[in-house]
Amino acid sequence: MTLALETTDLKVQLQLTEAGDWFAVCDLSTLFPGRGVAALLPDGRQVALFRDRNGRLYAIDNRDPFTGAAVLSRGLTGTHQGRPFVASPLLKQRFDLESGQCLDDESVRVTAYEVRAA
Amino acid sequence: MSTATTETTPTIVLVGHGMVGQRFLEALAERGLTATHRVVVLCEEPRPAYDRVQLTSYFSGKTPEDLSMTDMAFIEEHGIELRIGDPAESIDREAKKVTARSGLVVDYDILVLATGSYPFVPPVPNKDATGCFVYRTIEDLLAIEEYAQARATTGAVVGGGLLGLEAAGALKGLGLDAHIVEFAPRLMPVQVDEGGGAALLRTIEDMGLSVHTGVGTQEIVVGEDGAVTGMKLSDGSELGTDMVVFSAGVRPRDQLARDCGLTVGERGGISVDEQCRTVTDPHVFAIGECALAADGRVYGLVAPGYEQAETAAATIAADEAAFTGADLSTKLKLLGVDVASFGDAHGTAEDCLDVVYSDSRSGLYKKLVIGRDGTLLGGILVGDADAYGTLRAFTGSVPPVAPEALVLPAGAGAPVQLGPSALPDDAVICSCHNVTKGTIRGAVTDHECTTVPEVKKCTKAGTGCGSCIKVLGQLVTAELEASGVEVDKGLCGCFSQTREELYEIVLALRITSYQELLDRHGREAARGGDGCEVCKPTVGSIIASLAPTIGADGYVLEGEQAALQDTNDHFLANLQKNGSYSVVPRIPGGEIAPEKLIVIGEIARDFGLYTKITGGQRIDMFGARVEQLPSIWARLVDAGFESGHAYGKSLRTVKSCVGQTWCRYGVQDSVRMAIDLELRYRGLRSPHKLKSAVSGCARECAEAQSKDFGVIATSNGWNLYVGGNGGATPRHADLLAQDLSDAELIRLIDRFLMFYIRTADRLERTSTWLERIPGGLDHVRDVVVHNSLGICDELESLMAAHVSHYRDEWAQTINDPEKLARFVSFVNAPDTPDPVVAFVPERDQMKPDLPLLSIGLRPADTLEDVLEGSTQR
Ligand code: SRM
Numbered sequence: 001m002t003l004a005l006e007t008t009d010l011k012v013q014l015q016l017t018e019a020g021d022w023f024a025v026c027d028l029s030t031l032f033p034g035r036g037v038a039a040l041l042p043d044g045r046q047v048a049l050f051r052d053r054n055g056r057l058y059a060i061d062n063r064d065p066f067t068g069a070a071v072l073s074r075g076l077t078g079t080h081q082g083r084p085f086v087a088s089p090l091l092k093q094r095f096d097l098e099s100g101q102c103l104d105d106e107s108v109r110v111t112a113y114e115v116r117a118a
Numbered sequence: 119m120s121t122a123t124t125e126t127t128p129t130i131v132l133v134g135h136g137m138v139g140q141r142f143l144e145a146l147a148e149r150g151l152t153a154t155h156r157v158v159v160l161c162e163e164p165r166p167a168y169d170r171v172q173l174t175s176y177f178s179g180k181t182p183e184d185l186s187m188t189d190m191a192f193i194e195e196h197g198i199e200l201r202i203g204d205p206a207e208s209i210d211r212e213a214k215k216v217t218a219r220s221g222l223v224v225d226y227d228i229l230v231l232a233t234g235s236y237p238f239v240p241p242v243p244n245k246d247a248t249g250c251f252v253y254r255t256i257e258d259l260l261a262i263e264e265y266a267q268a269r270a271t272t273g274a275v276v277g278g279g280l281l282g283l284e285a286a287g288a289l290k291g292l293g294l295d296a297h298i299v300e301f302a303p304r305l306m307p308v309q310v311d312e313g314g315g316a317a318l319l320r321t322i323e324d325m326g327l328s329v330h331t332g333v334g335t336q337e338i339v340v341g342e343d344g345a346v347t348g349m350k351l352s353d354g355s356e357l358g359t360d361m362v363v364f365s366a367g368v369r370p371r372d373q374l375a376r377d378c379g380l381t382v383g384e385r386g387g388i389s390v391d392e393q394c395r396t397v398t399d400p401h402v403f404a405i406g407e408c409a410l411a412a413d414g415r416v417y418g419l420v421a422p423g424y425e426q427a428e429t430a431a432a433t434i435a436a437d438e439a440a441f442t443g444a445d446l447s448t449k450l451k452l453l454g455v456d457v458a459s460f461g462d463a464h465g466t467a468e469d470c471l472d473v474v475y476s477d478s479r480s481g482l483y484k485k486l487v488i489g490r491d492g493t494l495l496g497g498i499l500v501g502d503a504d505a506y507g508t509l510r511a512f513t514g515s516v517p518p519v520a521p522e523a524l525v526l527p528a529g530a531g532a533p534v535q536l537g538p539s540a541l542p543d544d545a546v547i548c549s550c551h552n553v554t555k556g557t558i559r560g561a562v563t564d565h566e567c568t569t570v571p572e573v574k575k576c577t578k579a580g581t582g583c584g585s586c587i588k589v590l591g592q593l594v595t596a597e598l599e600a601s602g603v604e605v606d607k608g609l610c611g612c613f614s615q616t617r618e619e620l621y622e623i624v625l626a627l628r629i630t631s632y633q634e635l636l637d638r639h640g641r642e643a644a645r646g647g648d649g650c651e652v653c654k655p656t657v658g659s660i661i662a663s664l665a666p667t668i669g670a671d672g673y674v675l676e677g678e679q680a681a682l683q684d685t686n687d688h689f690l691a692n693l694q695k696n697g698s699y700s701v702v703p704r705i706p707g708g709e710i711a712p713e714k715l716i717v718i719g720e721i722a723r724d725f726g727l728y729t730k731i732t733g734g735q736r737i738d739m740f741g742a743r744v745e746q747l748p749s750i751w752a753r754l755v756d757a758g759f760e761s762g763h764a765y766g767k768s769l770r771t772v773k774s775c776v777g778q779t780w781c782r783y784g785v786q787d788s789v790r791m792a793i794d795l796e797l798r799y800r801g802l803r804s805p806h807k808l809k810s811a812v813s814g815c816a817r818e819c820a821e822a823q824s825k826d827f828g829v830i831a832t833s834n835g836w837n838l839y840v841g842g843n844g845g846a847t848p849r850h851a852d853l854l855a856q857d858l859s860d861a862e863l864i865r866l867i868d869r870f871l872m873f874y875i876r877t878a879d880r881l882e883r884t885s886t887w888l889e890r891i892p893g894g895l896d897h898v899r900d901v902v903v904h905n906s907l908g909i910c911d912e913l914e915s916l917m918a919a920h921v922s923h924y925r926d927e928w929a930q931t932i933n934d935p936e937k938l939a940r941f942v943s944f945v946n947a948p949d950t951p952d953p954v955v956a957f958v959p960e961r962d963q964m965k966p967d968l969p970l971l972s973i974g975l976r977p978a979d980t981l982e983d984v985l986e987g988s989t990q991r
Pocket residue numbers: 692693694700701702730731732733734735736737738764770771807809824825842843844845846847883
């Protein structure tokens with residue numbers, strides 16, 4: 001691994017287990033407000049990361065539970081009744097970015113992760 | 119615990135779980151009878167009750183599950199014992215026992231027969247041969263579909279009534295050459311009169327179905343293998359066909375009743391009284407199509423059956439109810455043609471008069487039957503049944519305007535549009551569920567319903583055949599407006615403006631940022647937020663179409679614009695079901711030189727892509743991983759290709775025919791014009807996609823009349839057609855102007871497109887827009903041809919700005935490292951492909967590995983095996 005030259009840039013970090021270590025994913029500057037990116041975790045899981053226009057970060061599982069494709073990071077984000085969500089780009093179901101709860105089907109929820117910039 | 123209760127709880131046995139049977143169960147539950155009774159249902163079919171009325175929609179993509187009318191939670195919640203695939207075989211009325219096929223014997227206190235009908239098959243020789251079918255159940259449809267696909271190219275339907283036409287439409291939809299053989303001298307003899315039948319015939323023949331009226335079927339001809347090869351008709355002719363569907367009427371299924379000594383009518387049907395109790399046995403009821411009602415009729419429609427179900431349930435609950443007869447009004451869309459008849463459609467009342475409007479050119483026929491005193495008694499509408507809901511509700515009263523005003527088409531001197539607000543409160547709006555205007559108004563005023571879905575849920579109106587939904591919508595809006603509630607026409611939860619209003623705001627105030635628009639013009643609660651998936655792409659599209667004029671960057675991946683785009687636009691490719699993308703380079707007019715064909719072939723081979731010729735005269739390459747898109751496009755751009763915008767709400771293709779250059783009939787160079795148009799309007803972002811075509815003569819090989827703007831060559835120039843549509847609701851385009859020069863044609867299209875982009879709703883194709891905007895085609899012609907609003911100069915200059923600022927999105931992107939960095943599966947592992955995107959071979963190419971997608975849905979702890987499994991492939 002090469003040493004990062006810009007030490008000033010904040011990293012987006014994920015907490016993979018409760019009270020576990022923080023796992024650095026990417027530079028904060030690569031997260032564009034309103035658009036997501038996907039990250040690969042050491043155990044093969046995929047996470048979708050988002051940043052809203054006020055700079056808040058969110059992380060949920062990248063796998064769309066309705067189709068099986070790993071695409072949630074590519075959906076459009078928005079605010080519904082004050083809560084942030086992403087709409088799956090395939091069949092458009094919306095997921096709450098804080099809890100992972102599907103807003104269009106109460107029986108479906110994806111994992112939500114703790115995320116921070118440090 | 120249950121044995122004791124079973125012995126003391128009275129038992130209701132329902133035989134037949136069809137549409138009426140299910141309704142009966144709901145009525146029992148509503149009256150609390152499921153709590154006080156044990157309810158056993160014997161259901162013959164392999165699935166619980168489904169929507170038989172919508173049966174044909176199976177062929178337009180509805181699955182058997184979509185058609186289901188049975189909520190299993192309802193069945194469980196009410197403790198109903200539903201025995202699927204276990205029909206009743208005999209009834210012992212003396213012992214009050216029913217025996218089912220499984221051997222189960224149930225003691226009943228009350229028995230309800232809802233066995234429906236069976237299709238009547240005329241006793242012609244070989245009627246049971248391989249390749250002969252009926253049209254009643256989902257199983258029938260599955261069998262028809264399988265046979266048609268495996269071994270038929272031609273199909274004939276015996277019977278030209280309502281079901282016969284549906285069956286013929288289904289055969290045609292399966293790709294067969296379809297024939298209809300009807301014994302009566304016209305189609306739909308029961309519902310329509312001679313004039314209506316003639317209008318229907320012309321329209322149906324125009325759709326490519328062959329109709330043989332006034333002839334009977336004498337014999338089914340079979341080949342050596344015993345399968346159908348044709349049929350002999352009563353006029354001595356023979357019709358070759360690979361399959362036959364009998365649709366010659368239905369007969370009540372009353373055998374079970376006959377066998378146990380219940381009285382049946384002379385022409386069938388279990389005789390019942392006004393309470394739907396059999397005349398023979400007070401413990402037995404009959405409802406639905408198997409019953410011969412007290413008025414001496416067997417009803418073959420679902421609405422009267424529902425009323426009978428309610429009546430029987432009420433009677434069992436010892437409430438007062440009676441079924442004394444029902445209205446036979448129907449409105450149908452048969453093969454896309456509206457057909458409606460209501461009240462005394464055939465004018466059987468003494469001294470009644472007809473008002474008829476008939477226009478055989480456009481397949482319209484409308485007849486009203488009026489009593490001497492001006493009372494509306496009934497009528498028939500063919501070709502345009504928009505007025506059905508209103509007219510049916512006025513039946514039996516003197517309408518507030520002259521009857522002819524009600525049948526004349528708009529614009530032909532029809533002075534009034536009689537809205538539902540003119541109806542009395544007791545007018546029945548939904549005849550399937552017998553819901554009056556008063557009840558619907560009550561739902562809005564007393565139950566605080568504010569949307570059509572809420573009203574449907576609350577009153578059941580509109581949940582049957584669906585023919586009343588239009589009037590229902592008008593009523594709900596009118597009622598909300600009357601009670602001072604402002605009907606929200608806003609684009610979404612973030613904006614109270616329509617798309618058209620937002621366009622005007624963006625243009626007038628030169629707003630180039632979505633956030634600025636949201637924070638200044640959005641709804642109070644949405645300001646400062648992140649918007650939503652509806653308004654972001656809509657506003658992105660408005661800003662993109664106006665970009666050069668308002669001074670925004672027209673590149674959809676620049677700055678904030680990138681966050682507004684739908685996924686497809688964001689990756690400049692079309693997302694497929696497994697997360698891979700398809701790539702469609704532009705092939706203007708469908709013309710392509712061999713060198714370029716070879717490039718496409720080489721790229722597809724080198725990247726292992728699946729290739730297919732599209733319906734839009736170009737080539738689609740499927741299965742590209744997101745990180746492959748830049749390298750694929752680098753090679754395409756290098757070879758002179760541009761983005762085909764298959765992903766955008768923008769111009770797709772301008773199809774062409776070879777035209778004058780090669781074709782012996784061509785009168786203009788249609789290929790050149792198609793290429794010119796495609797290059798002129800490429801990249802133009804619009805409310806929905808835009809399609810076009812240019813044909814070299816009136817033979818129309820490019821199908822221009824099914825396009826948003828279509829051009830057909832004449833010996834004097836070009837005819838321009840607008841508002842055509844293929845897709846789910848096809849519409850023939852309307853002629854906007856004739857014999858135009860090249861320059862005139864382009865000027866008119868410029869104005870037309872810009873006017874559409876300015877005024878259409880989100881995701882509204884030109885066809886629906888043209889139908890919706892006040893004044894329709896005439897208004898559009900006034901604006902774009904006669905410049906009635908004086909905006910043509912502006913429309914033209916908006917288009918000129920678009921044309922001169924066009925840049926190929928892919929060429930821009932592959933030269934921009936910052937944008938290219940987005941084309942990765944994983945931000946932290948840019949070279950690793952997404953393991954869920956995997957492929958398996960099929961027919962010399964490949965397709966997505968679908969099982970892998972569903973494996974991926976297993977809980978997270980098994981994910982590691984999954985990923986391993988996928989790499990082993
Ligand atoms: C590839 C293609 C089918 C094919 O294998 O031939 C196709 C594929 C899709 N069509 Fe189509 N349509 C294709 C020709 C057509 C045609 C025929 C034509 O253009 O002559 C029609 C009917 C004509 C029309 O639009 O009026 C057609 C009517 C539709 C519709 C219904 C539109 C409507 O107004 O009812 C949709 C749905 C929509 O747009 O909302 C649709 C939507 C789609 C989408 C975009 C669905 C989606 O979101 O995934 C498909 C994705 C394409 C992809 O991934 O590349 N496609 N589609 C054809 C691409 C043509 C091209 O070169 O661009």
